[in-house]
Amino acid sequence: MKQLTTALAAFAVLLVLTAFGLPAGAAGPSLGATQAYCIIDAETGLVLAQQNMDQELHPASITKVMTLGLACEKAQGDWTGVVTVSHEDVYSLAGTDSSHIALLEGEQVPVKDLLYATMMASANDGANVLAEYFGGGSIADGVQAMNHQVAELGLAHTHFANPHGISDENHYTSCYDMAQILRWALTQPGFEELFTNNEMYIMQPTNLQPVTRYFSQQDSMRIGSSMFYEPTILGSKIGYTDIARQTYVCLAEKNGVKVICVTMRSESKADRYTDVRALLDYAFSTWTGYTDVPGMTGAASITVRGGGDVLGTLSLDAPGIRVPLAAGLTAEDVTLSIDLPEVYTLGGELNGWAVYTVHGGDWQETASIRVPLTTTGLRNVLETSRGAAHPAAGDVAPRSGIPMVMEAAVLAVVIVGAGAFWYSRRGAVVRLNRAQPADSSYKQK
Structure with a gap:
């Protein structure tokens, strides 16, 4: 070349x-309670500000951005198909104490319900079913498709071991990679509608479940009555495990400028709220147009x-x-x-x-x-x-x-x-020692 x-x-x-002369100080805020972040322009993918953006960290449920993106790509806007829940979809989660919507083996669920359950309720069982759906076979086939898409995007700091984000030493991403994954997912049919939905979603009874299930917005930064409400955020996905701590990815817009912001390993919810708001305030006061x-x-x-x-x-x-x-x-x-x-x-x-x-x-x-x-x-x-x-x-x-x-x-x-x-x-590669602590218990959201 x-x-x-x-x-x-x-x-x-x-x-x-x-x-x-140039102004003193580094480009972008320095965060203490959040280990890594990345802000990119949603239109071009240009990195605007970052801290440890290439560091490989456990993503928790923001993993589902890739899962949902591939499911939307598979569906091509037709969400009327029905998928049957397998034994593996349900029982591979046994003992994890993780988020789910109580799917049953043999339950027949519309693709649309699975998408909203995985997005809004962060349903790990829903993510499993979607992985089988777009993978064309087992959950492992779906995970292989996820890693294939990582390679297609040219991302160097991501490897998926599952479709939901439960912590695993072989399951990691970086803030930069996750920002680019969301940017890609937003191009898939229906994904932006799904990602930015703020209305309660109602899942009707199925062949095995006589109850109606309701999914509401879980991100306090998108709830108007919340003290943490941030009006610039259009869509978001939150994640948590004991190992990953708080993770977050969002699409935000102000005055025609759209950015994608990713934060990883915030120590608490309060830290996540505070730091995401600080980053968005910084972004929209620094970049006011094109x-x-x-x-x-x-x-x-x-x-x-x-x-x-x-x-x-x-x-x-x-x-x-x-x-x-x-x-x-x-x-x-x-x-x-x-x-x-x-x-x-x-x-x-x-x-x-x-x-x-x-x-x-x-x-x-x-x-x-x-x-x-x-x-x-x-x-x-x-x-x-x-x-x-x-x-x-x-x-x-x-x-x-x-x-x-x-x-x-x-x-x-x-x-x-x-x-x-x-x-x-540019940027140096910072590798994360991904060895899990002896106590690997967690609860994922």
Whole structure:
């Protein structure tokens, strides 16, 4: 891979900032009662502030964000399906003293009920059933799907051992990873509706349960009558085990700026409430809008090969972006670098990225996001390599060999150019000694 680094044409040299001086102090609050946190921009995934964001910790029930995200992906907006509760769904939780809705083996439950039970009542039995649902077999199949999604997202500090979050030495995540998991989950059909619901949910009787079950909001920061109410929070998931302590993930918005905030290992509920509010107050006083950062036409070029021959050179463009910048920063504090292979071979993926880095100094976390490069020039390369223009519609003669492969590759490149945002970030890796204490008792919520 070659790394072609180019400052955006209109940008001033970052050293100018140093000449004028930067404010003293670190970017982001320093929390004592909460071990780790991460705030990201919900739109781009850009890290805005953090403390120990890569430290691997027990997540408790915020695990269910991944479980619910995969269930929503599986359902594709159709929540009318019915799932039968298995023996493992119920009895694998025996002796855990964890949250559940008393599902019975053989009980037939609509997917919608399972989603709301898992989200609002933090039902571990519901999470088990959903794991079987999207895993296509056992709970273990569902957990495998969860870890596959972790790999797809490129997350380095997460491994799941179950779908509910009961503490296990092989079950861990980081604040950064969980923030990106929620950002991904919010793109799945119906997930945002589920995650932000604040109304009581009523689960009707089933084939084995004659009672009606009611699920209400458990997060005091989303209950208007609570002294802890925080109006900027749109949706949230709370977690707790004796080992994990208090964990929290939320989506919040103010004045059009949306952030995802994750806190892990807060010592008490009061600490969690206090620290989450402090982080959101900080976020919405620091980032009050978005700044447009221009892209660059012809930001890079790449050699195109096909059938063993060099077909030409392809020009690539870096699309513009918009990012939240703290006061004191401008678009000139964002630099562009290009991450691109030496050669593109027709039929493969063009893994080319525009990497935008915000140099935050002490105003904001220095962090990067990755955006797919775009191109509209591949057709010209194909035309030149054939030495003739495309025939008009209705005048297409049969062709074989390399030209047909070339044609097929056009669509692949366009799709790649429209891919989802990825990201890159700095920070040391802090490993957590995940050995459990001798007394491993806990109660999860």
